[in-house]
Structure formats: structure tokens, C-alpha cells
Amino acid sequence: MGSLAQQEKTVVGWAARDASGHLSPYTYTVRKTGPEDVVVKVMYCGICHTDIHQAKNHLGASKYPMVPGHEVVGEVVEVGPEVTKHSVGDVVGVGVIVGCCRECRPCKANVEQYCNKRIWSYNDVYTDGRPTQGGFASTMVVDQKFVVKIPAGLAPEQAAPLLCAGVTVYSPLKHFGLMAPGLRGGILGLGGVGHMGVKVAKAMGHHVTVISSSNKKRAEAMDDLGADAYLVSSDGDAMAAAADSLDYIIDTVPVHHPMEPYLSLLKLDGKLVLLGVIGEPLSFVSPMVMLGRKAITGSFIGSMDETAEVLQFCVDKGLTSQIEVVKMGYVNQALERLERNDVRYRFVVDVAGSNVEAAEAETNGAAA
Ligand SMILES: NC(=O)C1=CN([C@@H]2O[C@H](COP(=O)(O)OP(=O)(O)OC[C@H]3O[C@@H](n4cnc5c(N)ncnc54)[C@H](OP(=O)(O)O)[C@@H]3O)[C@@H](O)[C@H]2O)C=CC1
């Protein structure tokens, strides 16, 4: 028998077995701790709409059993001998990506999320041939490059949504030169990603308009999140009155939707940044972009550098995510509520505080 580090570890996670997306306890092994590996005991894991897309096979590439979860905060419990970035006892985060080639142009430019050999934190295969499994589990083993330190001043459960939702809005604002104070931004879809969009954009000094599918979130958007204006997308008069007013729109809608009503809101040179994962073609007529030199673009999470940056940005600006903490036994109800747009604004699973081995009937119920 070798030391603990030389052995595979048995882990219990909650896995989907098929496209119903229903999660239930699943026991599997994770690799022996490699030289550059960090073993993370999961404390909290946020629930992103991508977890629904993946668990329910919306993109047609899901493999089962699948343990979702990519907004992971945990404690380092073991490190490989060549780990320099992290120590046992550190509180750290893991996001959407756990591997890349390190040789291609994106990797060399430290935008490894755009590496064509990226390895996803779940629903993928690691370099050793094992399936990757995500953060709705007791433990993850992750290469140190893809582990970020959670700075002091951020509660671990608050930090979890920053690892996907937070960096996903921060990265395009930075990359497209949209950080200057005074810009007028639109946040389309006020969910997990969208609410971080409002908070981050407000902290940058922008005038922020929420564009929502209903009036239900108006008061909280304005009063709690600090938005400056609120548009209901089906209100034709209000949409017309807001034409030609925005420098950018961060589009977080997770389903097919028309583009033209939102392109109309952009000023000359305005940018529509697509973040939602939509497996059907979107459409617009070319004058909608030509007659205003407008740009439709997209963005995918953020780099590890940007992840560290957004965490520090939130500390510096006093930002937190707005979350509902639940136990693992509630995860299926949480996924259903997320899908029917009934969460303010991110569920975070208290993994360490749950009995992950128990079937949901025994642990059913939300937790404070
Ligand atoms: N590009 C990237 O790197 C990333 C992409 N994503 C993707 O972004 C999208 C949003 O993720 P997330 O914020 O977690 O999702 P949420 O479900 O939390 O938020 C989506 C919001 O979109 C609006 N919406 C409009 N129509 C619908 C509909 N039919 N069903 C549900 N919501 C609707 C709702 O806002 P309202 O009530 O205001 O209308 C809802 O709150 C997903 O597709 C996700 O996969 C997520 C993270 C990273």
C-alpha cells in the first residue's frame, strides 16, 4: 500500500444518468494526486443554467453518468509535490475549465478558455482517459493552473457564483473596452449571470438598463441591485422609446429569441454580446447591424487571470452575489425552479453541509 496520495479516492457526487437531468447519488473514483494536482474538499457549488443544458442534453453531447457543477468553492486538503500556487487549508475555487494544451495561441496569450483542447470540468474526458466530474460532489482533483485562491473578504458561498457568472460578465466588458465609467449598458435576462452583470456594470460606473421578459423583477432590480432603468421586452412603446440608447447589451437569455428588438436599442458602434448557450440559429436582417455599425459577438467565461481579477474586483467594490443556499437533497427542486425562472438569483448548494450519500427523499428540503 502506498500513501494516501498514491491512491485513487472514492467520491460521492450527484449525477444525472440520462436526459431527464435528474440527479442522484453516484459513487466513483478520482485520480491519484498528480505532481501538480490540488485535492479540493468541496464546500459550496453554484447552480448555473449550463448545468441544466448539460444534464438535459440540450446540446446533444452529454455523457452519463454526469456530475454537474462548475462554480465550486472548497478547501485544499492535499497537494501534489510540485504544487506552488496553493497550500493545504487554502479556500479555493474551480470553474468551467480544468485543462488546456498550454501550447496554442490562446493558451500562450493566457486566454486558455479559448483553447480548442480545453477540458471541461464535467462531461469531458481528462488526459488519463477518465471522465471529468464536477462540483456537486465531496471532492475534486484539479490541476493547480485551474484552481484560484478565494481572496479574504469573500464568503465562500458568495464567491461560488463569481467563478462562472461573475467572470462571464467581467471578461467581455474588459475585453471589448467597456469598462469606462458613464457607459450605458443593457443586461438582457435577469438571472444568475444577468444579476452579476448589473452589479459588475454598476460598480464600473455604468448606467444600467435591465431588459426582462416580465415586470416581476422590476422593484428588486431597481431597489436591490441598483439598476437605473427597467424595460419589459414585450412593451413595444417602452422599447421604442429606448431605441438607440445603449453602448452594449449583455444577452444572457438561455433560449432562442429574436435579435432585432435588442439591436434596435444599441447606439452607433454598440455591441451585443451573446452569452446564452442556444443550439438553434439566431437571425436578423443585415441593415439592423449595418445602419449603425453594430457588432454582434459572443464571449465564453473568462481566463484564470480574469477569474482572479473579478474576485478581487468584487472584494474591492464590496460586491457579493445574491444567492439562495440549499442542501444537496434539494438540488433537483432547485434545478426545476431555475428552469422555470424562479430563483433570486443563484442557487448555491451547501455541499459540505449536506449528506451527499443520502437519497433525496431523506434530505429533501431547502436549507437556510
Ligand atoms: N457564455 C458563457 O461563458 C456562459 C454562458 N452561460 C449561459 O448563459 C445563459 C444564462 O445562464 P444563467 O444566468 O445561469 O441562467 P438563468 O436561468 O439564471 O437566467 C436566465 C434569464 O434569462 C431570462 N429568460 C428569458 N426567457 C427565458 C426562458 N424561456 N427560460 C429561462 N430564462 C429565460 C430570465 O430573465 P428575465 O426574467 O429577466 O426575463 C432568466 O432569469 C445559459 O444559457 C447559460 O448556459 C452561463 C455561464 C457562462
Ligand SMILES: O=C/C=C/c1ccc(O)c(O)c1
Ligand atoms: O456556464 C458555463 C459554460 C458555458 C458554455 C458556453 C458554451 C458552450 O458550448 C457550453 O457547452 C457551455
Ligand SMILES: [Zn+2]
Ligand atoms: Zn456556468
Ligand SMILES: [Zn+2]
Ligand atoms: Zn491551448
